[in-house]
Amino acid sequence: MEEAQSGTERPGRRDVIMAAAVTVLAERGPRGFTHRAVDAAAGLGAGAVNYHAPSRARLLSLALEEVFRRDLETAARHFAIERWTHEAVVGALVGFVTEMTSDANRNRIIARHHLRGEARTNDELRDAFDRQQTGFVQLARAGFEAAGRPTSDVTAELFRMAIDGLMNRQTMYGTIPLTDDQVLEIAQLIVPR
Known part of the structure; x- marks a missing residue:
């Protein structure tokens, strides 16, 4: 009852x-x-996850839904820029990559990597990735066009792939992440002028 009165909301199961x-x-x-591992990580009793995800495929879908939801929230914060100037987009890209690869969020990048592997044999996951990636490409293309910089689907796709690769580099490849200056330099190179 106190939670309802204070305005804070407990997350649902x-x-x-x-x-x-x-x-x-x-x-x-x-x-x-496994279901058992997710039960334990969620702090729930054995078998509780089965209600929401009776199969492994459904549990993977729930993980992907969570990854995409949180990624979209992060992207919306950083790419909600009024004018898509080169400098503004570089700043948005650096902010986005920095937040996405922070200690608080890096598990999403790693989970997405594993989900992509699972998508090779799971049509539902593969279709979800295709929709998400197409949506980001369309967002990028629309932003650049609004800035007076018409961009082809190929250029927008390259922009998306470069961001994805940069996030993977910062979280999974190499023993030492790139420095802030290196991330900025890469951002300046991949944002179309």
Whole structure:
């Protein structure tokens, strides 16, 4: 009752399960991604996850839904720029990559990597990735066109792939992440002028 009066909202069980699924997938990989592991990470009793995700495929879908939801929230914050000037987009890109690869969010990048592997044999996941990536390409193209810089689908796709690669580089490849100056330099190179 106090929560309702104070205006804070407890996350629902499904939300807790989705967040736990992302964490388990990132930390344990596909082999350790089990209903039991998600039950434990969510702080729920054995078998609780089965109600929301009776199959492994459904549990993977919940993890992907959570990854995409949080990614979209982050992208909306950074790319909601009034004018898509080169400098503004570079700043948005650097801010987006920095936030996405922070300690608080890096599990999403790692979980997405594992989900992409699972998408090779799961049509539902593959279709969801295709829709999400197409949406980001369309967003980028529309932003550049609004700035008076018409951009082809190929250029917008290259922009999307470069951002994705940069986030992977910062979280999974190499022993030392790129410096802030290096991320800025890369952003300046990949943002169309």
